Amino acid sequence: MLRFTRKQVLVAAASAAALSAIGGCSLEEETPAQSQPGQPAQTGADADAWHKTVCRYCGTGCGLLVGTKQGKAVAVKGDPDNTVNKGMLCVKAYFLANVLYAKTRITKPLIKKNGKFEEASWEEALNLIVTKFTEIKTTHGSDALAFYGSGQASMDESYVYNKLFKGFIGTNNVDGNPRTCMASAVAGFNQTFGKDEPMGTYDDFEKADVFFFIGSNAAEAHPILWARIIERRNKNPHVKIIVCDPRETRTTQVADKKLIFKPGADIALLNSMAYVIVNENLVDRNFIDSYTNFAQTVDGKDEKRDWNQYVEFLQQFKPELVEATTGVKAEQIYEVARMFAEKSKETISLWCMGVNQRIRGTHTNNVIHNLHLITGKICRPGSTSFSLTGQPSACGSVREVGALAHLLPGHRMIANAQHRKEIETIWGIAEGTIKPTPGRPLMRMFQGTVDGDIKGMWVMATNPGHSLPNVNKYRAGMEKCFLVVSEGFHPTRTSELADVILPAAVWCEKEGLYGNAERRTQHMAKAIDAPGETKPDVWALLEVAKRMGYGDYFKYNSIDDIFAEYRRCTVGTGYDVAPLERLRKERGVRWPVVGDGMGTEGSIRYAAPWDPYVKAEEKIKFYGKPDGKAVIFFRPHLPPAETVNAEYPMYLTTGRLLEQWHTMTMTGTVEQLNKIVEVQTAGEGWFVEMNPKDAESLGLKDGDKVRVTSPRGQLISKVSLHGRGTPQPGLLYMNFHDPNVETLTNIVVSDAVDAASAQPEYKVSICKIQKI
Ligand code: SF4
Structure with missing residues (x-):
């Protein structure tokens, strides 16, 4: 096992540039005062103003300061006042300002004519979208339209497109690219706790004794969080890092204990750990009896079970019995299970795409939660099950805003009549306007383009022509439908398939809000003007809403109006966000923050005194469930969708x-x-x-x-x-x-x-x- 300092981690993880970024510094190269597209940005030494913002990349949500001079972004540094990254940033963010001046920026709307893109006016582009969408809706019905959004769009943008399509155009075919990276975490949290998103925060990293990683290469994918964890271990030698992965990675290289398991065997491995914990009485029976139920899904329905049945269920996962399935020696499973469950220790589980991007992803999430529920290592400082996220606002802009095919704002469900009614009231539309059936999630949406059922689609701030699995099949579908792409860059593998490309302002060229993986809503200031004719996506959405005849319902004078309306959707739901005027001043505020939104931010969910929704005498209450109890699910090991054979070995x-x-x-x-x-x-x-x-x-x-x-x-x-x-x-x-x-x-x-x-x-x- 290798041991690194925080600095060495960043060096190993990236480059000398990342190292120098620890204290915050400017870009490497000196360039002319007026940076032009394609040129690197200026040095930050002479920046005349610094603006509070958030990193445009991963779901960590690092706070940044962007330095400007004469209307140009000239440098980026870590925000020392932001508790997420405490002044650090990784090498990607270090060069973030350069992205604004890329040669591939598009600065005018483009319309494809006779197979070639031609520059167009905004008027022409917007009118074409409205004409085509109206024509498709009239001829084929509103469900022939779809919107594919992104965890990179800001919360206000997502709120507006979700409202436009679900409330006015009349289709629930609104999904987003978090479906590709964290939908299983959403389903897992909902099934186990009755509400989405983690109960812990990054604060737990400084209190945990054991970090249990599975399906996460955090050293590369979440380098700043990884640096915080390494720092915690370096300062506290008793702290241990366990990493489970089918591949040796930069993360396994630094682990105290690594388990290399067979692809698709994660549930067998995790249930086997549960077997050891139960068999060796490392459980917390008081917690189990007070705060949990047991359930098994039979023919699609959850049936109640009990402790004895759970013990019986786990017998098949005795470590000696799953060695062949998992590829992990029994003694290693015993050792890791004991490390996880040691009674005096606080344990965090962290996972990401390796768990979620599986046909058993939701079940794997359930079983990770099981380990915390049977040991009681949850809802207390340093102990939690915590899913990492890949995009800067997958949580804020898609989960919280409800921009998935089955959701409405404030994590409401489309299938729930009361939830629809609440949102219809806020949107000012008649009861029964929102369709009661969820729309098409990602792959069904794009299958619709292949089959010809989806005839018009708007893609915003994402690149499905590159990122979808089995991508060539769906690229052919995208080519067939009327495709609108809002993008800052061209060509991308999606924009090349578009009929209309709308040039989008990027990052600090507009004001906006992101929500990160620890439930922190963060405000990003507009620091510079967007180039050419580029516009914030929200402007284009509002123009389309107006031109389609819905203008009276989208009368926003500013982002303040949009966010205030969204905030109304969250009040009283347990997802209560802080008001914009507060977010403008602070380095983000974690929800739930109740009342006028100016009080103490939420930290540990479901537990008093940290969660305002839990009374002191209740201590812990999983209030997403009717009886306040989380569910320990029996989840079987099943093979992946396809298994190796003679042809594909x-x-x-x-x-x-x-x-x-x-x-x-x-x-x-x-x-x-x-x-x-x-x-x-x-x-x-x-x-x-x-x-x-x-x-x-x-x-x-x-x-x-x-x-x-x-x-x-x-x-x-x-x-x-x-x-x-x-x-x-x-x-x-x-x-x-x-x-x-x-x-x-x-x-x-x-x-x-x-x-x-x-x-x-x-x-x-x-x-x-x-x-x-
Ligand atoms: S860790 Fe993620 S959020 Fe932080 S600076 Fe790097 S890419 Fe940006």
Whole structure:
């Protein structure tokens, strides 16, 4: 096990640039005062103003300060007053200002005519959208339209498009890209606790003794949180980090204990830990009896069970019995279970896409929660089950605002008549206006473009033409429908398929709000004007609403009006956000914050004295459930959607690099980040990582050109045997950043979905690899 200081972690994780960013500093290169598109931003040494904002990238939600001079963003530094990152930032954010000046920025609306994009006026573009959407609605019904949003849109933007489509255009076909990354966490929280989102916060990191990671490569995907955890361990040698993953990663390399388990065996592994905890009486029976119920899902219905039945259920997961299934030796499971459950210790579980991007993702979330519920290591400082998120406002803009096909604002459910009525009242529309049936979630929405049922779609701040699994199938669908894309950059793998592209203001070019993974609503100031004719997405949405005849219901004079209306949707729900005037001044406020929203922010949910919804005498109350009790679910181990066979003998899993973000529409424009990747990966950064034993048996060596084939398609890549990770034998790994249309990783990735969450199974696909 390696031990690093916080500084070393950032160096190892990224580059010298990240190290210098610890205290906050400016961009490396001096450039002319008037930065032009394509040029790097200026040094921050001479910035004449600094503006409070939030990082545009991952769900950590680091607070940043952006330095400006003469109307240009010239530098970024970590905000020392923001408790999320305490002045630190990772290498991506360090170069964030450069993104604004990318050569690929679009500054005028574009309309495709005869297969080619031509510049157009806003008037022309907006009128075309309104004409086409109205025509489709009239001819085919409102459910032939859809909106695909993003955890990168701001909360006000998401609130407006959700309202426009569900309340006025008349379709619940509104979904967002968090469906690809955290829908299973949403379903897991809802099933177990009756309400979405974690009960803990980042404050717990400084109080935990044991960090249990599963399906998370935090060292690359959440480097600032990882740095906080490493710092905690360095200052407190008793602190232990356990990491479970099918692949050796930068995160496993620093763990005190690592378990490399077989792809798809996570539930067997977690239930086996529960077996040990129960069998060795490491449980908290008082907590179990006071605050939990047991349930098993039979034929789609949850049936009540009891403690004895749970003990009986776990017998099949005795560590010795699951060695073959999990690939983990029994003694390792015993050891990790004891570390997790040690009575005097506080334990946090952290997980991300490795758990959620599975057809058993929701069940895996349930079983992680089970471990905390049976040990009572939940709802107290330092102990919690905490899902990490991938986008800056997947929680705020999509979960909280209710911009998924089954949700309404304030985590209300479309299927709930009372919930619909409450929102109809706030939106000023007649009762019964919102359709009672949930819309199409992600994959059904895009299947609709393939089948011809979805004839018009608006995509905002996301890139499904690159990021969807089995992507070529759905690219063909997108080409068929009338596609509107709101984007800051062009071409992307989605904008190239569009009929209309709306040039969007990006990040500090507009005012907005993000909500991060710890329930923190954060305000971002507008620091500079957007270039050319680019506009905030909310402006385009309001123009379309007005032109479609709904203007009376969208009379907002400013973001204050939008957020005040959204805040009304949250009051009294347990998701109560703070008012905008407070958020403008502070470094974010965690919900729930009740009353006038000016009181103490929420910290530990469901527990007194931290949660205002729980009375002192109740101590702990899972108030999302009618009886206030969380549910310990019996979840069976079942195989992934597809299993290896003679034709496809390997599994493939996917992930990301620290320096690039998602589909690289932003980070890919930053020369310095590309250079770091090039130096560290001896290439552009795309490769097939494989175990050296597999390479040897297949006669492959580092750098060999290979064809990767799955039942869905094929791509050409090259072998990497000394990457940042090492998959176990039988497993291949690729990051999904590669933007080249012929080699998109998602060409070969499975599009099977979790039945409960509708999240695709990116993490387990079958394939074969051949030298070419
Ligand atoms: S850790 Fe995430 S939020 Fe923080 S600076 Fe890096 S990319 Fe931005």
